[in-house]
Amino acid sequence: MIKRFFKRIFAKPGLSREPAGVQAPLNARDNAARPVSYHVNKPAIWGHKDHKIDKRLLSHNAIRVCEGLQDRGFKAFVVGGAVRDLSLGMRPKDFDVATDASPEQVRTTFRRARIIGRRFQIVHVMFGPETIEVSTFRALSNSGHDNTDEHGRVLRDNVFGKQDEDATRRDFTVNAMYYDPKTETVWDYHHGMEDIRKRVLRMIGDPATRYREDPVRMMRVVRFAAKLNFSIEPATRAPIAEMGDLISNVPAARLFDEMLKLLGSGSAMSCLVGLREAGLHRGLFPLLDAILDNNKGEAFLVEALRRTDERVRDEKPLSTGFLFACLMWHQVVARWETIQKRGEQRIPALFQAMDDVLVEQCEKTAIPRRITGDMRELWAFQPRFEKRAGKAPFRMVEQPKFRAALDFFELRAFVGEVDTDLAVWWREFYDADGKGKQELLDHMKSLPAGAGGSAASGNKKRKRKRKPNQAAVAQSGPESH
Ligand code: ATP
Numbered sequence: 001m002i003k004r005f006f007k008r009i010f011a012k013p014g015l016s017r018e019p020a021g022v023q024a025p026l027n028a029r030d031n032a033a034r035p036v037s038y039h040v041n042k043p044a045i046w047g048h049k050d051h052k053i054d055k056r057l058l059s060h061n062a063i064r065v066c067e068g069l070q071d072r073g074f075k076a077f078v079v080g081g082a083v084r085d086l087s088l089g090m091r092p093k094d095f096d097v098a099t100d101a102s103p104e105q106v107r108t109t110f111r112r113a114r115i116i117g118r119r120f121q122i123v124h125v126m127f128g129p130e131t132i133e134v135s136t137f138r139a140l141s142n143s144g145h146d147n148t149d150e151h152g153r154v155l156r157d158n159v160f161g162k163q164d165e166d167a168t169r170r171d172f173t174v175n176a177m178y179y180d181p182k183t184e185t186v187w188d189y190h191h192g193m194e195d196i197r198k199r200v201l202r203m204i205g206d207p208a209t210r211y212r213e214d215p216v217r218m219m220r221v222v223r224f225a226a227k228l229n230f231s232i233e234p235a236t237r238a239p240i241a242e243m244g245d246l247i248s249n250v251p252a253a254r255l256f257d258e259m260l261k262l263l264g265s266g267s268a269m270s271c272l273v274g275l276r277e278a279g280l281h282r283g284l285f286p287l288l289d290a291i292l293d294n295n296k297g298e299a300f301l302v303e304a305l306r307r308t309d310e311r312v313r314d315e316k317p318l319s320t321g322f323l324f325a326c327l328m329w330h331q332v333v334a335r336w337e338t339i340q341k342r343g344e345q346r347i348p349a350l351f352q353a354m355d356d357v358l359v360e361q362c363e364k365t366a367i368p369r370r371i372t373g374d375m376r377e378l379w380a381f382q383p384r385f386e387k388r389a390g391k392a393p394f395r396m397v398e399q400p401k402f403r404a405a406l407d408f409f410e411l412r413a414f415v416g417e418v419d420t421d422l423a424v425w426w427r428e429f430y431d432a433d434g435k436g437k438q439e440l441l442d443h444m445k446s447l448p449a450g451a452g453g454s455a456a457s458g459n460k461k462r463k464r465k466r467k468p469n470q471a472a473v474a475q476s477g478p479e480s481h
Pocket residue numbers: 079080081082094096169170171172175176214216217261
């Protein structure tokens with residue numbers, strides 16, 4: 001018995017697979033239609049020489065959690081996206097652990113742990129700033145009528161199960177691998193390792209059924225393809241064209257979370273382009289077409305997202321309000337112009353445009369009020385940069401959102417939407433001490449009328465060739481606000 005166990009653990013990968021029929025034969029996978037039953041109950045187990053995971057890329061705390069549970073006789077593995085990223089030689093941004101211990105058993109194993117969630121409980125084990133999310137293996141979802149909405153979306157999915165069931169209910173083959181830090185083995189139920197090597201995203205089971213169960217999987221596949229530079233297997237991609245509209249049945253708060261992941265993926269622009277190619281943007285950002293088809297809007301968005309991706313790569317924090325303010329700015333501008341053409345004054349027209357755009361977008365993605373508040377502030381600041389006289393500039397720089405608003409203004413200057421000189425002046429004003437600030441304002445007064453001063457110079461949209469130092473200022477990325 002023990003001998004057989006060791007043989008299974010340490011056998012050459014491939015030899016440890018179940019006899020034919022349990023897993024689809026490797027060479028048949030690319031063309032074949034999905035078998036009706038895609039559940040697999042024995043994994044392939046890969047040793048270090050096959051998966052080559054560098055243990056130094058693992059969080060010590062994830063290892064501690066696995067060991068803590070294993071010492072109490074439970075199974076415990078690092079799972080999901082972390083194993084995928086580790087297999088690709090990347091350091092995962094967070095770690096999930098899966099176990100056969102119940103949430104209560106997990107909680108009592110660690111000093112700082114708390115159970116969260118009511119529907120399906122998971123445990124957060126906390127180590128200083130790091131939290132390891134531990135979930136108990138889940139059973140295969142029952143897609144019977146009682147558990148789904150009228151479109152087939154799974155509403156209840158909260159039964160504990162066995163490890164093989166847990167693997168089958170995950171989304172893509174590369175996300176269904178389990179890594180045991182102690183033996184340094186990867187337990188692979190659905191040929192995930194092979195798909196890692198091929199750099200392909202493949203849905204476990206019948207893609208259409210799995211998208212119906214949870215339409216967010218369509219957004220996930222687009223995000224992973226952009227972030228990992230993977231292709232999407234044809235059968236996994238095919239149903240999306242037909243099924244994209246199901247996104248509209250997903251609760252808005254969940255879509256908002258997914259949008260945040262997308263924008264913070266480090267490949268935000270490719271994700272948006274991927275969403276558009278898949279036709280998924282219609283349910284999320286109905287105006288993305290308009291933005292991307294409008295030259296100015298596109299230049300602004302491309303630059304904003306390029307800076308965002310750079311911040312992610314440099315592991316700097318992102319500001320959600322800033323990001324969404326960028327995404328929707330050109331909708332606001334277009335609406336602002338329309339309202340002014342109807343005869344409304346400039347500033348009330350801006351406020352009306354902000355309201356209109358936020359109402360329309362919030363129906364699709366429930367952007368929390370705290371964040372729409374930040375967005376409004378950033379937008380409302382913009383016309384104020386045009387006035388450089390009196391006490392107003394001193395009051396402006398004192399406001400908490402000034403830095404963010406100036407970054408936003410610099411971004412606009414960078415794409416030629418407002419005068420670069422104006423952006424440079426404000427950065428100098430912000431950096432100067434009290435005396436320097438006054439000198440800058442006095443200098444404005446001494447200029448002939450129309451050369452700046454109190455006039456709304458931002459309105460003129462002079463397009464100048466940037467001096468090198470100005471370009472440098474305009475390139476400073478959005479700070480975390
Ligand atoms: P990343 O954290 O890099 O965004 P991830 O794959 O870890 O990617 P998470 O949302 O953290 O994504 O989910 C962890 C794991 O849970 C996934 O790898 C997958 O196995 C499973 N999972 C998450 N969402 C779904 C879903 N909608 N359907 C099926 N399985 C899912």
